[in-house]
Amino acid sequence: MLELANPPSFSRRFGYGHEEWLFRFDWQIDGWQYGFxxxxxxxxxxxxxxxxxxxxxxxxxxxxxQRRYVAKILDLECLSYSQSEAIQAQFVANGWLAEMQNDIVKVDGDVSKLGDPDWVNGMINVRFRQENVRWYPAGTYAEEGEYVRSLQRYQFNRIKNASQAPLVDRAHLLGRNGRADAPNQNPFFRSGSAGKMCSPEHCLIQAKLLDELKYEYPNADISCEKDFVDITVETPNERILFEIKSDLVPRTVLRMALGQLLEYGFYYISRGLHSNRTTQLVAVGRKPLTPDDQAYLKYLQQKFNLPLEYRAVPI
Structure with missing residues (x-):
């Protein structure tokens, strides 16, 4: 019996792929979209x-x-094995795994192969933010001679030079420079709740930072989730507010944390409360600032006279 040179893919064998839920945007944890x-x-x-x-x-x-471009995801993170296990447990707790199984049954797929270690090394292996998805216009195909046309399916290939980048990106039709048409995607809906659901990464950072702060400020009043702030340190003369963002890119951490920190730090002061203490704002991320990030933070501090700092808490 001859073996096929290109055996049937997982989806052909079992009726679905683990990528099916990659853009299920109503399944988010702390602003993160998790998928495969x-x-x-x-x-x-x-x-x-x-x-x-x-x-x-x-x-x-x-x-x-032919290669048809679908989307570009900016600042995507590849999860560690421990992250994958933690987020899969959260999917189970949220009932999302059961929904995935129901979806498979509806298309007559083989539910038993979902997450089967013989086929996948973790059924959730990436995460990204919805706002970092850039959709290519319908019918956007790679042109003759483009690097992508030489690639095989299901491979994670690194672009090594500008000549290998998609022509549509090099023409500045898509990517970090924006696009002319509206994104083609379903509306995003998040159900309301009294609190917020934090990602496993966020919780790990918060726990580690809390231990560090208790050591650094042994006589301070330190609390988590006070007035929605991730961690608050209060001394007789100072109030330090820490806002955690688990992104790998420090610039993203600063962008996402700044608005919350300004509100947490100065909304009540503007109403005459907390005025007896100085306020310090700290954005917390996983990686140290690059030289460019440091220059950016210094500019914010000086230009707007912001009491803003950045702290790295690796996990």
Whole structure:
């Protein structure tokens, strides 16, 4: 019996792929979208827990070596094995795994293969923020001679030079420079709740930071989630507010934390409360600032006279 050179893919064998829920935007934890990419699965031993975020271009393989661009995800993170286990447990607790199983049953797929370790090394292996998804216009195909047309399906390939980048990106039609048309995606809905659901990464940072602060400020009043602030340190003369963002990119941490810190720090002061203490604002991320990030933070401090600092808490 001859073995096929290209055996049937997982989706052909079992009726679905683990990527099916990648853009299920009503399943988010602390602003993070968690999902699966087969290319990351095949490279898991080298990319799991990598300490840099990457931009990923998704495409489909079509007849005659055609490649149709689908979307670009900016600042995508490849999860470590422990992150994958923690987030899968959260999916179970939220009932999302059961919904995935129901979806598979509806299309007559093989539910028993969902998360099967013989096929996947963790059924959730990436995370990203919804606002970092850039959709290509419908019918955007790679042109003749483009690097992507030589690639096989389900691979995680690194672009090594500008000539390998998609022409549509090099023409500045998409990417960090924006796009002319509206994104083609379903509306995003999040159900309301009294509190917020924190990601496993956020919780790890919060616990580690709390231990550090108790050591640094042994006589201070230290609390978590007071007035919605992740951690508050209060001394007779100072109030220090820590806002945690678990992104790998420090600039993203500063962008997302700043608005919350300004409100937490000065809304009540503007009404005459907490005026007896000086206020310090601290954005907390996982990686140290780069020289460019340091220059940016210094500019914010000086230009706007902000009592803003950044603290790295690796996990």
């Amino acid at each position: 990419l087969q290319g990351v699965n095949d490279s898991r031993s080298t990319v799991a827990g990598m300490d840099e975020a990457v931009d990923v271009t998704l495409y489909t393989c079509e007849p005659e070596s």
